[in-house]
Amino acid sequence: MAEVATSARSSGTSSALSDPLLVVVDPVARRVDGESVRIAKDVLRAGAAHTKVCLPDSPEEFARMLGRRGSRRPVVVGDDRALLRAVGLLHRWRELAGCGLSLVPVGPAQELSRSLGVPSGAVAAARAVLEGAERRLDLLVDDSDGVVLGAVGIPPAPGAAQEAAGADDDASVRPWLRTCQSLVRTLAHPRPARSGPATGPGPARLRVEVDGVTLVDLDQPVAGVSLIPGGPGLAEVEVRPLSVGAEASPLTARGRTVTVSGAHFRYRADAVESGPVGTRTWTVRESAWGLTLPAR
Structure with a gap:
C-alpha cells in the first residue's frame, strides 16, 4: 500500500514557488x-507552500x-x-x-536527465524545482505511440543487453521490480509481434527516409543510425555507412519525420531497447512537454 504524506510550509518563510x-x-x-x-x-x-509526498509501491x-x-x-x-x-x-x-514536470534524479540511470540539463545531486535538483523555470522541449513520438525524450540508436549501443540482463537479475528476486520494468518498456515502445530474426550488432541494410527523402537505401550497408x-x-x-578501407563520412539530415525500414532490427530509445521491427517512423512534436530546469 502506498504511503502518502502532506506538508505545508509556514507562512513566515518566503517561497519562490507558488503552485502546490x-x-x-x-x-x-x-x-x-x-x-x-x-x-x-x-x-x-x-521551499514550497504546499507539498504532498506520495510513496507508491507499484x-x-x-x-x-x-x-x-x-x-x-x-x-x-x-x-x-x-x-x-x-x-x-x-x-x-x-x-x-498541459502538465509541466519536474525531476529530482535519484537512482542508477541518470544519463538522460543530465543530457536534458537537470542538475545532479538531490539538493541542487530540488532547488532547481523550486527556483527554476519550465522549458518546453521537443518530443519524438513513434508510430506505436511510444515516446523518446533523448536519442534513438540503431543498433542498440554495446552494453545495452548486459544492462538489461543485470536489471532482470535484480528483478528475479524482486517481482514488483520486474513489473515496473515491463511497464516502462511498454510505455516507451510497445513490443511488436516477432515476425523475423533480429539483426545483430554488426552492419545492417536499412532504408532511412527523412521527410520522405531517402538518405540511405538498402544497397548501402550501415554501421549505425542515430x-x-x-x-x-x-x-x-x-x-x-559501413566503410571499406578509408573511413566513410557520416550522412546527416534534419526533418520532422524519420522512417527506418529494412531487415528486422532492434533499437535503443532512451534507456529502453525495443524490437525487432521491420519499420519504424518517428515524428517530432515541437514543444510537446515541459520540464523545470535551472533558470538561465
Whole structure:
C-alpha cells in the first residue's frame, strides 16, 4: 500500500514557488538511495507552500497518484526510467501539453536527465524545482505511440543487453521490480509481434527516409543510425555507412519525420531497447512537454 504524506510550509518563510507540488517518489529510488530521497523531500517541503509526498509501491499506484494530481505540479523523484514512465503516462492520457514536470534524479540511470540539463545531486535538483523555470522541449513520438525524450540508436549501443540482463537479475528476486520494468518498456515502445530474426550488432541494410527523402537505401550497408530531437521541431539524423578501407563520412539530415525500414532490427530509445521491427517512423512534436530546469 502506498504511503502518502502532506506538508505545508509556514507562512513566515518566503517561497519562490507558488503552485502546490505533488512529489511522487519512485520505489527504486527509495530502495537504492533512501538518503537522497529524504534530502529531496526535506528541501521541497521547506521551499514550497504546499507539498504532498506520495510513496507508491507499484507502477499501478504510481499511475493512479499521477492521474489524481489535480492542480498540483508533479515532481518525480527517481531516475531516467521514472521520468520516462511519467512522460509516457501523460502522453497516453493526452495530458502532456498541459502538465509541466519536474525531476529530482535519484537512482542508477541518470544519463538522460543530465543530457536534458537537470542538475545532479538531490539538493541542487530540488532547488532547481523550486527556483527554476519550465522549458518546453521537443518530443519524438513513434508510430506505436511510444515516446523518446533523448536519442534513438540503431543498433542498440554495446552494453545495452548486459544492462538489461543485470536489471532482470535484480528483478528475479524482486517481482514488483520486474513489473515496473515491463511497464516502462511498454510505455516507451510497445513490443511488436516477432515476425523475423533480429539483426545483430554488426552492419545492417536499412532504408532511412527523412521527410520522405531517402538518405540511405538498402544497397548501402550501415554501421549505425542515430536520431535526436534537434529543435525547433526537427530531428537530427546521422547515418554511419559501413566503410571499406578509408573511413566513410557520416550522412546527416534534419526533418520532422524519420522512417527506418529494412531487415528486422532492434533499437535503443532512451534507456529502453525495443524490437525487432521491420519499420519504424518517428515524428517530432515541437514543444510537446515541459520540464523545470535551472533558470538561465
